[in-house]
Amino acid sequence: RQAMAAVQATAGADTVRGQFLDLERDFGPMPDREALDTVSEYKSARYSVLAPMQLGLLAAGADAAAHEKELARYARLLGVSGQMRDDYLDLFADADTVGKPAGSDLREGRRSYAVCALLAATNGAERAVVESALTGPTCPPQTVERVQDIARRHSVDKQLLAEIRRGAEEAAAVAATWRGRWRDEAVEFFEQLPLWGALRAK
Template sequence: MIDSTAAGIRERLAEHRAGFDVRFAAYFDALAQRPLPCSDFVPECLGLLRDLSLRGGKRLRVALLHEAAGLVTADTPAGLDEAGLSIELLQTHGLVHDDIIDDSPTRRGGPSVHHAYRQRLPNTPHTALGLAVLAGDLAAFLSVQVLLEAKVPAALRLAMAEVQLATGADTVIGQILDLERDFHHLPDRAMLDAVSDHKTARYSVLAPLRLGLLAAGEDIAAHDARLRRYATLVGISGTLRDDYLDLFGDPEVLGKPAGSDLREGRRTYAVCAVLAAATPTERDTVEEALAAPDCPPDTVDAVRRIALRHGVDDRLREDILGTARAAAAEAASWRPHWRADAVAFFEHLPLWGAERTR
């Protein structure tokens, strides 16, 4: 029986993470033993990808993958390990390229791949940039290769690879939409939801669900509509929560200063809600913060006070919880199709996510 309480969900996530991290390290160790060209740069690239990949991460996608297989069977089907590696390698690809786009110096408590190369090659920044791009590309291609090398029937290998290739394309589209969004003064809800769906839901929720069910022998085409509904709702709720915490969360708990979205000029759900509620004078304050990468904590506090004055925090919490409840209701409708105790995990996961503090 799956424990679907908040503590039970945290315990299961930690269990999945611990087991996967051992397999992920072993994958990179084996990769380093493969014949490589006579090169210093290639092993260095693999080392940077290994370091970033193993340096933290909740492994929520890996947990969803295993729990999705559990909807069909209590056993651990072949192909799950490779699917988990594939999901996390695609995540590594996304992190490398996100940090290039955002010019982020750090990631997961260490240097980003781009900045590691810039430190290594300070006199040739164009080469450092090129190597970082190629490192991200390599992680993406490895995410498909690992599936095609899985010791499962050829039809399953192909089906899983098709899922990941489509997911990779959707994620890149999501990144493009994410950049486009910030060129709009006040993006509408449809655009905000499209960014969340493509950049988060499809590869963080939908792909693990599809891959886990495929490995368990399920016909995912028969269930795709319900999987998409659930993934979209979980993605929106999670993105709303991230945006809320960036403005209203406790920096000590988050492990980073508040207001990073403002400093990066990101017109997120939370920032757009403040802009929509603000008076013209207040809106000028928010716009100034969005245009200032080095805006001080006092400016972030001023934007937060504007949000609180207009009840933006309460409306965001209502939106987060309402979307999470809709996701839970969608998962509850799965009971006639899959194992009831496994469905309970997916019912409670969005509600747990709606209350998280980091």
């Protein structure tokens, strides 16, 4: 029980840290890829993936600490891939499918994976359009559509999809190494989870 409580406490503290990192990402200097990945890890992957897996091992009587490195790698890869999928869907998905208008990250000034990729790919008039969309909730749908067109022109959508798929495949490969140690059906679930996440429509 003490070990399980420690996992929960650590997950809670990590999530708080992730929230602070999230604010720094959106209001500080333009984040690089490592900064974006760290936000994804601390804000979501550690409590939604790593902690539940650690708790499951502890409940089964296993030594979770003995698997810390590989579990942390799997969680980070899955968390990053999942967040990138969220960011991709926010900009490119059909509004009726996801249940909200496209471009909410833009309107909220969030430096998501998609937004950062867009800013890195553009300059001049195109970059000005993207930056104008980041100014607040009054950004009209027509501007979001222009941003989408610019993103597709620079293959930002394809770049994101490729990175999402690559991260999911790396996470699945980590899970595949668990065969022979844990039940086959459990390993199969953890192998398929990242790939499902990479293809989800909402």
